Amino acid sequence: MANKVVTRFAPSPTGLLHGGNYRTAVFAYLFAKKNGGEFIVRIEDTDRERSKKEYEENILESLAWLGLPHDKLYRQSEHVKRHEEALKTLIAKDIAYVSEEAQEEGKRSQVIRFRNPKEPLTFIDAIRGPITTDTTDLGDFVIARSETEPVFHFAVVVDDSDEGITHVIRGEDHISNTPRQILIQRALGLTSPVYAHLPLVLDSDRTKLSKRRGAKALTEYRDEGYLPEAILNYLALLGWHPKDNQELFSIGELIKEFDLSRIQKGAGIFDETKLLWFNHEHIKRLSNDEFFGRLAAYTKTPIHSSIIPLLKERAQTLKEAVDAVAAGEYSFLDEDVSYSKELLLQGAKVPEEVVSQHLNKIIESLEALSNFTNDEIKNAIFPYATEVGRGAVLWPMRVALSGKEKSPDPFTLASLLGKEKTIQRLRAALTVLK
């Protein structure tokens, strides 16, 4: 109990967060859960001008959607009393002091600075090992705008301590902030948490992922029909790797396998193509009912439950599935088909009398069937098709059933349509030829 692991994700609600940001949350969450610990979300809203409620809501919504529930939620702004107390303590001890500043545009004339001991400082990063810097370079840095307005470094240190954070898992861009935070911890007599600085997630142009350069917010991926489990899976493997070559993970498996020691040091590029592959894999892993439910939650477009298996196989995202349905790719199921004679003959490459013969033969074979399953239909038709020429039999059959140039294979179509409708359409094809 005394050594219970507590991690935190501490975003500032000053904008929408992208995949790289959430990757940090994923790692902090997995590490906490792996160790039976707690995952805390702390909204860092000390910048009162730029913090917005809508961003906070978006962040919380995204975290919930991804499947990263927090054990506790804090807002930094609610802790101002504690910050003020700690600040006064340091001032009383003359470790911090009120500094008169040269008047500048948009700046205060008075701020609170930290008396820097100016010495070399080494901390052990759980991913990178010892990191040494000389704090002299920092000078007497500012820790608060006033007694009631602490700056990031100060508030973070006090909060991490108050909230019992044992492991600070954050982006590499915070490495250079760590020494000054440790300095404040020491001045306050606090123990330092373990630091683990994650490699950055880069855009395809090798620069830090940023909203400004078009990095998508997580909610955009949701709107584009990505599955949260696919994004989670992809994010977990961006900068971390299991012992073996397993790639597809459920969240439970990730928690079980996750290990700080297998985190990468070098930055990684966010690859949307691979994410798409993960998404399709996770779609395929969904049961038909589950997939149907996800589609229903995603769109108002009515979707026939019988085509769910086809959609699962063919669509990489929910949006793709919906778009295909909306574009009429499966309309042959409930609408009558119509097509030209040319299309019916196009792929057959034999005279139309021969096609008629084949169609008659198909009808005859199918009429004898009792179950009308995909396999039964295939067994009835395929040997014949192979014997006389597959294209000559299968192409017209497929067009007769779908009315389209592109469609699923003829056996699947027939089983979906049912015996009666299938035979009716094959007869209609004979009429077209006449």
Next chain:
RNA sequence: GGCCCUAUCGUCUAACGGUUAGGACGCCGGCUUUUCAAGCCGUUAAUCCGGGUUCGAUUCCCGGUAGGGUCACCA
């Protein structure tokens, strides 16, 4: 520019001194229910450079180069 971090196929990565440098995505090619997808099979492709240490370096050390981060009264 100062300080810090990093460096294996195009991309994500495995190999914690000895491997034909492995896997996945993508690309390309082939097969398939002569369509579109999916699926299956296969091909292509990498240790940044230079010095050490060692019988032996992707792996350890040093230097260079390159990339990134950070130098706010933003977090």
